[in-house]
Amino acid sequence: MKSAEAKKEFIxxxxxxxxxxxxxxxxxxxxxxxxxxxxxxxxxxxxxxLKISRGNANMNIRALIDWGLVKKRFIPGERKEFFEAGKDIWEIARQIASERKKRELSPVLEVIERLKKEEDQTDPEFTKLLGDMQEFTTTLTSVMDRFQQSDRNWFFKRLIKLLS
Amino acid sequence: MKSAEAKKEFIxxxxxxxxxxxxxxxxxxxxxxxxxxxxxxxxxxxxxxLKISRGNANMNIRALIDWGLVKKRFIPGERKEFFEAGKDIWEIARQIASERKKRELSPVLEVIERLKKEEDQTDPEFTKLLGDMQEFTTTLTSVMDRFQQSDRNWFFKRLIKLLS
DNA sequence: AAATATTTTCAATAATTATTGAAAGTTCTG
DNA sequence: CAGAACTTTCAATAATTATTGAAAATATTT
Structure with a gap:
């Protein structure tokens, strides 16, 4: 299979x-x-x-830049902007995990935390659920933070150890 | 805040x-x-x-059962079906991770694996990308499989160790 | 087996989300 | 600074996804 064709399938x-x-x-x-x-x-x-309009292209390129997945690249002699994506898959995963956590996890976790504080504990089962969720997300968040801060090798080595 | 109100916010x-x-x-x-x-x-x-129609309720209850997150519960003397969800948050997370992997990760990983085998390696950078992705997903899959198989305590203890 | 209760299906409709394209805005060049 | 090159915005439109509700199917009772 030609490289170009493979790229299309990959996309x-x-x-x-x-x-x-x-x-x-x-x-x-x-x-x-x-x-x-x-x-x-x-x-x-x-x-x-990709056979898409200028507006669509522009909006989504901006979003990718906003997510830290794509960077502008200035090419000497060229007037228009060029774009390139990072290729380190560990870095990409780290970046996506970080952004998704910020955008689509944290807001919900804040609600759960607040409810845990404010609810009147009438239903012990529900109170337990909120507590368990907080414990779970705290652990998960710690793991993700480590993943964020760590360099690839550190996390990788630890992971191998965890699996052995 | 009343428990009922907290539940609404949680939902x-x-x-x-x-x-x-x-x-x-x-x-x-x-x-x-x-x-x-x-x-x-x-x-x-x-x-x-939830102020939803019967059709909508039925379809989504079935989906939840299909995902292994909800079970039917027969109540003596009652003709209709009752439903209940598991409340062990670790088990819930495990189940969701497992289903999402099966439904929305594996199909893509299969494509990547196939492309890696079949593409003609014209572009070394692209070949490297596919290879790196496979390595990454293999590692991630191992971790998730461990998470699937393990009992909560095993994984939890290992995680604590990983973080210390 | 007829009547009743309950569940399921699915075509029609509604709601949401994505895309276009052209006008407005910006930056660069001579 | 006028014109050209390029980028951004956003109202209109298209495409996708979710929801309804009523008819069909199934299960239960008398």
């Missing part, structure tokens, strides 16, 4: 993955396109490759 | 959480309702509590 698969996890399909497609590209691409090239 | 928060992670909001709301209920509920009670 489609990555787009579906994002889509099924609540992320705009175009956003993840652009991300996949840039990850699999050997050079930085302009908005035009992205529009062309 | 809303859990619904939003599901929604932002690509899960039907009604499905997660029903799950939250059942988790926070001290007794098994009938379809009517769920419809009433």
């Amino acid at each position: 489609e698969a990555w787009g579906s993955l994002g889509s099924s996890w609540g992320i705009n399909r175009t956003m993840s497609s652009i991300h996949a396109l840039l990850m699999s590209s050997s050079k930085a691409l302009s908005t035009e090239e992205i529009m062309e490759a | 809303e928060a859990w619904g939003s959480l599901g929604s932002s992670w690509g899960i039907n909001r009604t499905m997660s709301s029903i799950h939250a309702l059942l988790m926070s209920s001290s007794k098994a509920l009938s379809t009517e009670e769920i419809m009433e509590a």
Whole structure:
């Protein structure tokens, strides 16, 4: 299979993955396109490759930059902007985990924490549920924070140890 | 704050959480309702509590059963079905992780694996990306499998150790 | 087996989310 | 600073996803 064809399939698969996890399909497609590209691409090239409008391309490129997954790249002599994605898969995973935690986990955890403090404990089972959830998320958050702070090797080594 | 009010907020928060992670909001709301209920509920009670139609209630209850998060409960003397959700948060997390992996991760990983085998390696950077992804997902899958198989205490203890 | 209770299905509709494209805004160049 | 190149915004529209409600199917009782 030709590399170009494989890239297309990869872009489609990555787009579906994002889509099924609540992320705009175009956003993840652009991300996949840039990850699999050997050079930085302009908005035009992205529009062309994915057959999308300028507005759509622009919005989703901005979102990717906002997520810290894509960076602008200035090319000497060129007037327009070029974009490139990081290719270190551990760094990418770290970044996505971090952003999702910030955007789509923390707000809910804050609600649970507040309810735990404020609810009148009429139903002991419900009180227990809130307590257990807090304990669980505290542990999970610690793991994720370690993952965030750590360099790849540290976390990797620990993981291997955990699995042995 | 009254327990009933806290439960309502919890249901809303859990619904939003599901929604932002690509899960039907009604499905997660029903799950939250059942988790926070001290007794098994009938379809009517769920419809009433969440102000949803019978069809919607039925479909999402089935989905929750399919995900292994909710079970039917027969109540002596009652003709209709009652439903209850497991309340062990570690078990719930394990179940959700397992289902999501099966439904929304594995299909993509299969594509990546196939591409890695079949692509012609014209672009070394792209070949590396596929390889790195496979390595990453293999590690992640191992961790998740351990999490699946393990009892709570085993994983918990290891996690504490990992963090210390 | 007819009447009744309950569950399931699914076409129609509603609600949400994504996309377009053109106008407005910005930055650069001669 | 005028014009050209490029980027951003956003109202209109399209596409997708969720929900309803009533009919069909199934199960239970008399």
